[in-house]
Amino acid sequence: MRAVAGGHLRGILCMLLAVAAFSLMDASMKTLAPHYPPMQITALRGVTSLPLVLLWALIDGGPAQLVHIRWPLHLLRGVLSVVMLVAFVYALQRLPLAEAYSLFFVAPLLITALAVPILGEKVGWRRWTAIVVGLCGTLIVLRPTGSGMLSIGGLAVLVSATGYSLSAITVRVLGRTDSTQSMVFWMLAMLSVFSLAFAWSGWVPLDAAHWKPIAMLGFSGAIGQYGITEAFRRAPASVIAPLEYTALIWGLALDWFLWGTLPDRWMLAGAAVIVACGLYLLRRERVHVEAEHP
Numbered sequence: 001m002r003a004v005a006g007g008h009l010r011g012i013l014c015m016l017l018a019v020a021a022f023s024l025m026d027a028s029m030k031t032l033a034p035h036y037p038p039m040q041i042t043a044l045r046g047v048t049s050l051p052l053v054l055l056w057a058l059i060d061g062g063p064a065q066l067v068h069i070r071w072p073l074h075l076l077r078g079v080l081s082v083v084m085l086v087a088f089v090y091a092l093q094r095l096p097l098a099e100a101y102s103l104f105f106v107a108p109l110l111i112t113a114l115a116v117p118i119l120g121e122k123v124g125w126r127r128w129t130a131i132v133v134g135l136c137g138t139l140i141v142l143r144p145t146g147s148g149m150l151s152i153g154g155l156a157v158l159v160s161a162t163g164y165s166l167s168a169i170t171v172r173v174l175g176r177t178d179s180t181q182s183m184v185f186w187m188l189a190m191l192s193v194f195s196l197a198f199a200w201s202g203w204v205p206l207d208a209a210h211w212k213p214i215a216m217l218g219f220s221g222a223i224g225q226y227g228i229t230e231a232f233r234r235a236p237a238s239v240i241a242p243l244e245y246t247a248l249i250w251g252l253a254l255d256w257f258l259w260g261t262l263p264d265r266w267m268l269a270g271a272a273v274i275v276a277c278g279l280y281l282l283r284r285e286r287v288h289v290e291a292e293h294p
Helices: 002-032 038-059 071-092 097-104 107-119 125-142 152-174 180-202 208-234 237-259 265-292
Strands: none
Touching: 002 038, 002 071, 002 097, 002 208, 002 237, 038 071, 038 180, 038 208, 071 097, 071 152, 071 180, 097 125, 097 152, 097 237, 097 265, 107 125, 107 152, 107 265, 125 152, 125 265, 152 180, 180 208, 208 237, 237 265
């Protein structure tokens, strides 16, 4: 029992580390966003993290796991990763970090909804109700009246969240046969190749003054990937997944510290609705798992 509790505690700490690292990565991308095209920043995110992730994969599992994989699904996930990151970087040019996070938290709701037609999973009326209410929360963040409803940045976050949700469903399928290390490595490798190919013609020379956020982009991205992998390895998803919402705290803190931005009541109200619905879905998922495996 103590070993199980210790493993869960390690998983919780790794997830908190991963959320903090990804928040710093997103802050780095937001810092770079005014100076470089979104596709170029996406390429930098992949290229700077790839060597560290490759080293981790070679140490933990060896090179064979990187070769014997399901290539079509990895290619699909690579394309989805490009769409997700380009849309998110585009949104960061126009939105505070906390507001982007609040909208992105709709992803768990989308994953549950998309799992029905794609994976054939069954979703009861309670979870469908949570999905609908959660989507209403996104309308609150976008603003139910006025020009906010037409925010291009907000719509870009929703595109990013949709790409992330489809990628997560792809991971569910890949996880049956491929290692976690191979999924992380090939996601970054394909992200790097695809985004470099599209960004090359309009590449903006890197400014030496930006070496700190670029270095932070690669380091924090690699640490985040390692932390989230260890977290889901050490503890059940029902324990780990709710900790993703601590990103909102990081977003609020980084917005205030780096850009002097504070959220308004609409953003906080919408974020509360989305987070509450996401937590409810996770709770229902745990109930179903416990019922199937008493």
